[in-house]
Amino acid sequence: MTVNVSMLILSLALLLLIQLIQATQVIRLHGQPYALSPRDNPVDVGVLGGRIQRAKVNLVENLMLFAPLSVLAEALKSDPKLVAWGAAIFFVARVLHFPLYLAGIALVRTLAWLAGVIGCVLIALAILGWA
Numbered sequence: 001m002t003v004n005v006s007m008l009i010l011s012l013a014l015l016l017l018i019q020l021i022q023a024t025q026v027i028r029l030h031g032q033p034y035a036l037s038p039r040d041n042p043v044d045v046g047v048l049g050g051r052i053q054r055a056k057v058n059l060v061e062n063l064m065l066f067a068p069l070s071v072l073a074e075a076l077k078s079d080p081k082l083v084a085w086g087a088a089i090f091f092v093a094r095v096l097h098f099p100l101y102l103a104g105i106a107l108v109r110t111l112a113w114l115a116g117v118i119g120c121v122l123i124a125l126a127i128l129g130w131a
Contacts, residue, residue, distance in 0.1 A: 003084035004123075007091040008070045014094060015059055022052045048102065055101040059094060062116055066090050069123040078126040086122030089115055 027035045030043055045053065066087075073083045093116035100109035125131040 002074065002080065004070050004073055004080075004087040007087035008067060011059075011063060011066065011091050011094060014091075014098070015056070015063065018052065018056045018059060018098060022049070022056060025049045025052055051102050051104070055098050058097070058101070058113070062090075062094065062113075062120075065120050066116075066123075069120055069127065073123050073127050076127055078123075078129075079131065082126040082131050083123050086119040086126065088119070089122065090119030093119060 023035060025048065026045060029045060029049065034043065070083075070087060072078075093112045093114075097109060097112040097116065100112055122131070
């Protein structure tokens, strides 16, 4: 398995972990019956719950860029070293982004986001053969 595929799988595992953290937060604040309900009536999830939700959405948005690039890079057998670097940078950046978002550390969080985008750009450059 390539580094690229490993980073894609780990990024999806990170998303699952964040979803589990979010579910735990909802259960902690509003109980299991609410968590198991259709949640037709929104409830206040607090500052931390809001940050978890926004961090999760941000990860999903970034996975929409990273995942197709990763798959395309594998299918086209793009430069494995550059793709591996891009994928690793993306994953490490996303791992850092989550706790930074929860802690409300805006500037460093934004730099972590930017690093993830740079990782995607490296993969795109490898696909295009520009690097």
